Amino acid sequence: MELVKITHENLEMEHICCAIANNKDSQVMSKKFWLKERLDEGLVILSSKKKMGFLSDLKYMKYKGFETVDSANSYFELMYLPFSNDAEKPQFKQHLKEIKHNDLQNGFTLYYTSQCPFTAKYVPLLEKIAKKRSVDFQVVHILTREQAQNVPAPFTTFSLFYNGEFTTHEILSEKKFEKILASKVL
The missing domain is CATH 3.40.30.120 (Glutaredoxin)
Structure with missing residues (x-):
């Protein structure tokens, strides 16, 4: 399997949707517009202790080196993979713990x-x-x-x-x- 890095230059040409292949579909266009606005911001991974839909699998993420650094709102787990030893650990804002x-x-x-x-x-x-x-x-x-x-x-x-x-x-x-x-x- 080839790993493709999504960039501003190739976003329009790449398939980025899990279920819809048609680039002219309004749903795919909406996601690509959203992604284009986020490419430079970075991403974090959300998981949960129990496997749940739309959240990353905790065991798989740990296998890949991610670690849980915070939890919030009944079951969300924030995971990260530091690129350096002095990387600051992300955390949820306090209001998310309510x-x-x-x-x-x-x-x-x-x-x-x-x-x-x-x-x-x-x-x-x-x-x-x-x-x-x-x-x-x-x-x-x-x-x-x-x-x-x-x-x-x-x-x-x-x-x-x-x-x-x-x-x-x-x-x-x-x-x-x-x-x-x-x-x-x-």
Whole structure:
């Protein structure tokens, strides 16, 4: 297998999406635009003690030399691989260690980025369901690194809160969102 380094110069030509191969697809275009804005910022790896969807496998990351340096919001693990012995260890901001965020509105608040192309498809569908069911549903599309660093969840690709409490980081289909609504008796 060939390792391809994504750069500003080759981003448009490379396949970067896990599920969609068509570069003209609006979801792929959204992800590439998001990635282009982030290439110079660097990346960190999120995992969890228990294997979970959309998070890196903890055992595999440790096998590759990464180490857990912080944890937050019930199950997120922050991992890093230092490139030098004096590298500063990253850490979560203190507000991410809180389980309940009283400053959020009642109802649902969804924070998301265009990192995953499926948010472009599913976020509008969830908004439509919430509106149809007259459920309070606020959407915050995170566009900058500064915004991402100040949301109440470490996983900014997709994080859903209900009445200030973290609900899930998994991108929801209509059926899964309906189950959450039913569990909240909405």
